Amino acid sequence: MKKLSHILFLLLAAYGLSAQAPGYLGKRFYVLGGGVFSVSAGPTANNKGLSDYYGDKGGGFGMNYHYNLQAGYAISRHQAITIMAGYLKTGMYMTAQTPPPFGDINYYYDQHELFYNLRGLSYGFGYQWFKTKKGAIAPFGTYGSVFLRGHSIAGDILDKKTTFSPENTTHQHRLLGIDPHFSYWSAGMEFGQNTIIRDKIVLNYAIQFNYPLFQGARTGGPLSLSTPYVSYDPENPEVFNQETFNNATASRLLKHEFFGVKLGIGLLLF
């Protein structure tokens, strides 16, 4: 009996000693800097894009960028939690309308084609699961991830082309009345790999999907890329212009963020 209990103790000890702790060589915490990139349909911040651009000059090959910083901590052999902060900049165009100072405002309007730069900060948190069956051990190896982010977007009009109605001989137009700010939450998932070099440098590459959780059906439906119709009231043109800005921004961000390739480089700290 005594001999059996000794053998049992040794077997258990051997099992316990062979189980790996989380982390790469015991290091659980890493930081990463990089971005998510995708080929842009357009327009980008400098008016590039394969299919969409503003005005008479633009288009061509362009990239969507969303720069980010990420920190992760392995909470077990196959799980990690992350926090992230990011910055994006892209282009957007829309058409605003204002009534002329006199004449039939129900028939005539001044038209303003606007090119915006949209820039935004994002903050979020996520959860990663590592595929231990493929040899991964958090935070190293192949993983999947889900995350939630909040975004705060501001826009600047970089260019404006106004076509005055025939009635408007003053060639002055009413204020557009657009508040160029837009905030939203997005949910995302990511599939990638963390590679560790020289026991401390982390290289990350992944594919990422994001879906903006807009308030209301701003894009005309869950997967619609078109913007919904907004009715123009010449006595309240600011309402039309604001809704048009909100919808155009939502549509552009959906296209900008939906899919991208993530690349990052960082350090495994402790």
Place this chain on the structure above:
Amino acid sequence: MKLKSILITAMAILALAGCKKYEPQYDGPYKDGDEQAVFNKYHEILFVKAGVVHLTTPYLDSDKILLNTPSNVKRASINYSHDLIACWAPGLPIVVLDSNDVQIATIAGTENVEWFDWHPNNQTLVILDDGVISLYGPNVTMASTDLNDVFPFVTSGQRINSVAVGADGTVYFTYQYDEGFNEIQRFGIRYPAGAGLNDREIYIEGYYAYDALRVNQDASYITINASGNSIQNAYTYTPADDYFRHSFGSVKYEVYSPDGQFSVFHDDYSLRHGQLPYSLSTNGSITALDW
């Protein structure tokens, strides 16, 4: 190592690919209302309410206040290029400001003037004092500088109330006098020598001193308003057809756009657009209106 080099190179290429800035193709950057140039461009209609000078737009959708004016301003005028404003408070000299709300001059000896208005050259202020016109700024030609010879003989209560000078030197003015028991109000026009036109004196039906005369930039519309008029009875004269008439509706003050396309008027309660349903509440009467 090879993988690391590829990744770093790819990131550098991708980052650099987006560095070229956007170059405007049309009007360039734009911002509603915040820039001084936009302020000058749009806030060009002046009115005075409770001693404070306000500037608003042809759409009556925005109201800015000038802060560096004297207290208790009663009369004010803005030039046609909308970059100079003259203000007067009773007993104080006229103060001239630019559209950045910066005082640039005080005109001595103007404590008790009857009226003042900017000449179409946008630099000269035409000042009326005891029926005599004086100038602040570059000299301009005028049909007449002393209007006191307009009054008929054997009249009393003589007063030249307001004046404006056109670009060609035509002098428009309003005046009043007592003839027996009647107080007579008239609108006068003095043409420069060589114009081939006879001077005019037009009778104004009304019991109030018509003391606020305005001429739009191309002199196509002259509005004759009365500051003490409680029945909102203003007049408009159009030289093209020599037509002198009541302004349409309950109008106390009225001014026309620089090209005469439309007007903005005050009805003792709010500022209103002459053709469209725009209005700006002033919560009562104003003491000056100019464009």
